[in-house]
Amino acid sequence: MGPQKKKSAFVVLLASMLLVTACGNGSKSDSASTDSSEQGKKKERVVTVYEDAKRAESVEVKKKNEDFTKATGIKVEMNVVPGDGIEVYKKIDVDMISGEKTDVIRLTNPILIDKYGSNGWLYSLDDLMKKENYDAKKIYGDYLPKFADGKTYVLPDQAGKWAVYYNKKIFDDAGVPYPSGNWTWNDYIATAKKLTNSAKGIYGSYMLDYDNYMYMLARQHNVSGYKADGTSNYDDPAFKEALKFFGDLGNVEKIQPSWLEFKSKKLSWDGFMSGSYGMHFIGTWYTNQFKDKTTYPRDWKVGITQLPVPADGKGNNNFGIVAGYGINKNAEHAEDAYTYVKWMAENSYKYNGNLPARVDLSKEDINKLFQKTSDELGGEISAEELNKALISNDLGFVDEKITGPGSTEYSNIILQEADLYLVGQKSLDDTIQSIKKRADQAIKDAGGK
Amino acid sequence: MNRNAKTAKSSLLSRVSQLAYRETGAALVFVLPFIIGFLIFNVIPMVYSVIISLMNYNSFKPLSMVKFVGLDNYVRVFHDPIALNAFVKSFLYTLFYVPGLIIFSFILAKLLNRTFALRGFTRTLILMPYVANVVAVSIVWSILLDPFGGPVNQIIQSLGFEPPLWLSGMKTVLPTIAGVNVWQSLAFQTIVFLAAIQGVNKDLYEAADIDGAGRWRRLWSITLPVISPTTFFLVITSIINSFQNYASVRMLTNGGPGTSSRVISLNIYEEAFTLNHYSYASAQAIILFVIVLVITIIQWKGQKRWVHY
Numbered sequence: 001m002g003p004q005k006k007k008s009a010f011v012v013l014l015a016s017m018l019l020v021t022a023c024g025n026g027s028k029s030d031s032a033s034t035d036s037s038e039q040g041k042k043k044e045r046v047v048t049v050y051e052d053a054k055r056a057e058s059v060e061v062k063k064k065n066e067d068f069t070k071a072t073g074i075k076v077e078m079n080v081v082p083g084d085g086i087e088v089y090k091k092i093d094v095d096m097i098s099g100e101k102t103d104v105i106r107l108t109n110p111i112l113i114d115k116y117g118s119n120g121w122l123y124s125l126d127d128l129m130k131k132e133n134y135d136a137k138k139i140y141g142d143y144l145p146k147f148a149d150g151k152t153y154v155l156p157d158q159a160g161k162w163a164v165y166y167n168k169k170i171f172d173d174a175g176v177p178y179p180s181g182n183w184t185w186n187d188y189i190a191t192a193k194k195l196t197n198s199a200k201g202i203y204g205s206y207m208l209d210y211d212n213y214m215y216m217l218a219r220q221h222n223v224s225g226y227k228a229d230g231t232s233n234y235d236d237p238a239f240k241e242a243l244k245f246f247g248d249l250g251n252v253e254k255i256q257p258s259w260l261e262f263k264s265k266k267l268s269w270d271g272f273m274s275g276s277y278g279m280h281f282i283g284t285w286y287t288n289q290f291k292d293k294t295t296y297p298r299d300w301k302v303g304i305t306q307l308p309v310p311a312d313g314k315g316n317n318n319f320g321i322v323a324g325y326g327i328n329k330n331a332e333h334a335e336d337a338y339t340y341v342k343w344m345a346e347n348s349y350k351y352n353g354n355l356p357a358r359v360d361l362s363k364e365d366i367n368k369l370f371q372k373t374s375d376e377l378g379g380e381i382s383a384e385e386l387n388k389a390l391i392s393n394d395l396g397f398v399d400e401k402i403t404g405p406g407s408t409e410y411s412n413i414i415l416q417e418a419d420l421y422l423v424g425q426k427s428l429d430d431t432i433q434s435i436k437k438r439a440d441q442a443i444k445d446a447g448g449k
Numbered sequence: 450m451n452r453n454a455k456t457a458k459s460s461l462l463s464r465v466s467q468l469a470y471r472e473t474g475a476a477l478v479f480v481l482p483f484i485i486g487f488l489i490f491n492v493i494p495m496v497y498s499v500i501i502s503l504m505n506y507n508s509f510k511p512l513s514m515v516k517f518v519g520l521d522n523y524v525r526v527f528h529d530p531i532a533l534n535a536f537v538k539s540f541l542y543t544l545f546y547v548p549g550l551i552i553f554s555f556i557l558a559k560l561l562n563r564t565f566a567l568r569g570f571t572r573t574l575i576l577m578p579y580v581a582n583v584v585a586v587s588i589v590w591s592i593l594l595d596p597f598g599g600p601v602n603q604i605i606q607s608l609g610f611e612p613p614l615w616l617s618g619m620k621t622v623l624p625t626i627a628g629v630n631v632w633q634s635l636a637f638q639t640i641v642f643l644a645a646i647q648g649v650n651k652d653l654y655e656a657a658d659i660d661g662a663g664r665w666r667r668l669w670s671i672t673l674p675v676i677s678p679t680t681f682f683l684v685i686t687s688i689i690n691s692f693q694n695y696a697s698v699r700m701l702t703n704g705g706p707g708t709s710s711r712v713i714s715l716n717i718y719e720e721a722f723t724l725n726h727y728s729y730a731s732a733q734a735i736i737l738f739v740i741v742l743v744i745t746i747i748q749w750k751g752q753k754r755w756v757h758y
Contacts, residue, residue: 420619
C-alpha cells in the first residue's frame with residue numbers, strides 16, 4: 001500500500017470512527033440519563049401493556065387502568081400498536097421474537113391464546129398463583145385456557161356469547177313485533193325479510209366477514225373442525241350446509257348485503273351502528289358500541305335477544321370465545337404484570353359490558369352486571385332482557401372457533417376459499433374439497449396429523 | 450532540532466487536513482455514509498434473509514429452536530399451489546401493467562409535447578395521482594368501481610351493457626388493479642418520456658420531412674430509436690416495480706376474491722406475518738429476487754437489438 005493510499009485509508013477510518021462514535025455517544029448518553037432517572041423510578045411500580053390504537057384511546061381502557069392504579073399503586077404504561085383487531089398481533093409477534101420486554105399481552109380469541117401459550121412466549125403463572133394460593137380453576141372454571149404442558153399462561157377476562165341485537169326503530173317502522181327469543185334461523189330469515197326495504201336502503205340483517213360466520217351452523221351442531229385422526233373435518237356435510245346457509249342469506253334470501261356487496265363496498269365491522277340494518281348477529285363484546293354515543297350518535301334504540309337455532313332442534317347451542325391476558329416471557333415486571341393480569345381477569349367485565357369468564361360470581365353479581373349495563377344504555381335494554389338473551393335460556397354452549405393444530409392457517413384457508421364460493425366463482429362442492437385438502441396440509445405442516 | 454520537529458509536525462497536519470480535499474479521499478468520504486447505510490439496510494438484511502431461508506423457522510417459536518434444513522423451503526415452493534399461483538399472478542400482473550404503463554405514458558408524453566391551451570395546468574393535473582397516497586387512491590377507485598351502484602358501472606349500465614365486476618371478479622381483478630396502478634404511476638413515466646422526446650434533435654425530423662417521411666415513419670424511425678435508452682430504463686424499472694407491488698393490492702382486494710389477486714409480494718407478507726412462516730417467506734423472497742434479476746439480465750443482454758445509444 002503506497003503512502004497516498006495509506007493516508008486515504010486513514011481519513012476513511014477517521015471518518016468511520018467519528019460516525020460510529022457519534023452514533024454510539026447518542027445512545028450512551030441516552031442510557032446514562034435513563035439510568036439516573038431509573039434510580040428515581042425504582043420506587044415506582046410500573047406495568048407495560050400492549051394495546052391497539054383504538055382501545056388505547058377508549059374511555060373503557062383508560063378508566064380500567066386508572067382504577068387498577070388506584071387499587072394497586074402500579075402505574076400502567078401502554079405500548080400502543082398501530083391498527084386494530086388481529087392486525088396488531090403481526091407487530092407483537094415480531095416484538096416477541098426480537099425480545100421486546102412489554103409485560104402484558106391481551107389475547108382476544110382462543111386461536112391467539114393457543115398460539116402464544118403453546119409456543120413458549122408466555123410466562124407461566126403457576127408459581128405466582130401458588131405463592132398466594134390463587135385458585136384460578138375455582139374462579140374461572142372451564143373458561144381457564146388449557147395448554148398441553150398443563151401450565152397456566154392466561155387468565156380469561158371475558159367469555160363472550162353471541163346474540164342478536166336489533167334496531168327497534170326499523171322494527172317499529174315496518175310494524176314487525178320485536179323478536180322474543182326461542183326462535184329458529186327460519187324465523188330469523190322471515191323476520192329479516194319483513195324488515196328489508198330496498199327503497200329505503202334497509203336490510204333486515206347484518207353479518208360480518210369473520211371465519212366463524214362461514215361455519216356457524218356446524219358449530220351450533222357442535223361439529224368439530226378436526227376428525228379423530230387429527231385431519232380436517234371440513235368434508236363433514238354440516239360444514240357444507242353451514243357455508244351454503246350463510247351464502248344464501250345475502251345471495252338468495254337477500255336479507256343482508258351479499259358477500260360481493262359487503263366486500264366491494266368495504267362494509268365495516270361497526271356497520272350496524274349506521275342504523276340501516278334491522279338485526280345484527282354478533283358477540284356480546286359489541287354491547288360497548290351502543291354505550292358510545294359520541295362515536296356513534298343515533299336516533300334509534302337497541303334491543304337484544306338470544307341467537308336463533310337450527311330448525312332441526314339438534315343444534316340448540318350458543319357459542320362464543322374466551323379472551324384473556326398473558327404475560328410476556330421476557331416481561332420486565334413479571335410480578336406487577338401478574339397483579340395486572342389477575343385484576344383485569346377479575347374486573348374487566350365491570351367496564352366493557354361483556355360477559356365475565358368467572359364462574360364464582362353469584363346470580364346477584366350477574367344481575368348487578370346486567371343492571372349496570374342496562375343503566376349505561378339508558379334503559380334501552382333491560383337487565384332481564386340481557387339475562388334472558390345470554391344466560392337464562394335453554395341453550396348449551398360450544399366454542400365459536402375452530403382451534404387446534406394450524407388453526408391460523410385453517411381460518412385463512414376457509415376465508416379464502418369461501419370467498420370464491422360466496423361471489424359465485426366456485427361451486428360449493430369444489431370449495432369444500434379445496435378447504436379440506438388445504439387444511440389437511442396446513443395441519444400436517446403445523447405438526448398435526 | 451526542535452524547530453525541525455515542529456515544522457515536520459505542522460506539515461504532516463496540513464497534509465492530513467488536505468487529504469479530504471484530494472480526489473480519492475474525498476470520494477471515499479462522500480460515499481461512506483451511503484456504503485454504511487447500504488450495508489446496514491440492504492446487504493445485511495439480504496444475507497440474513499438468505500440464511501433464514503435455509504432454516505426451519507416456520508412457526509411462532511423462539512429463534513433458538515431453529516435448525517438448518519438446507520433447500521427444503523425452496524423445494525416446498527414448487528409443491529405449494531398457492532405460492533406458485535402467486536408467482537403466476539405476479540407475472541400476469543406484470544403483463545398487464547408494464548405494457549399499459551409504457552404505451553399510455555408514451556402517448557401522453559407525445560400529446561403533452563404539443564402546444565395547446567393550459568398545457569402547464571394539464572401537466573400539473575397529470576402529476577397529481579403520482580403524489581396521491583396509495584390508500585386514498587385505493588379508496589377512491591373502490592368507490593368508483595363498486596359493482597353495486599358505483600358511478601362507473603352506472604354509466605356502463607345506462608349505455609345498455611352488462612358491467613364487469615372489476616375488483617370483485619376473478620378474471621377482471623388483476624387487469625383492474627394494473628389499470629389503477631398505471632393511472633397512478635403514469636406521471637413519472639410521462640415526464641421522463643417527455644424529457645426524452647424533447648431531447649430528440651429537430652434536425653432529424655426536418656431531414657425526414659425533406660425525404661417525405663410521414664408521421665408514422667418519423668415516429669418509428671426517429672423518435673422510438675432515439676428515445677430507446679429511456680424506454681429501456683423505464684421498462685426495467687417498471688418490471689421491477691410490478692413484481693414488488695404490494696400496497697395497492699393489499700388496499701384494493703387484499704388478494705381476493707379468493708386468491709385471484711394474491712401476487713407474490715402479498716403472499717410473502719402473509720406467509721411471514723400472518724402465518725409466521727419466516728423461512729418459507731424468505732425462500733419465496735429470494736426466488737422472487739432471482740427471477741427479477743434474471744429478467745433484468747435478459748433485458749440487459751437483449752438491449753443490443755433495440756436500444757440505440
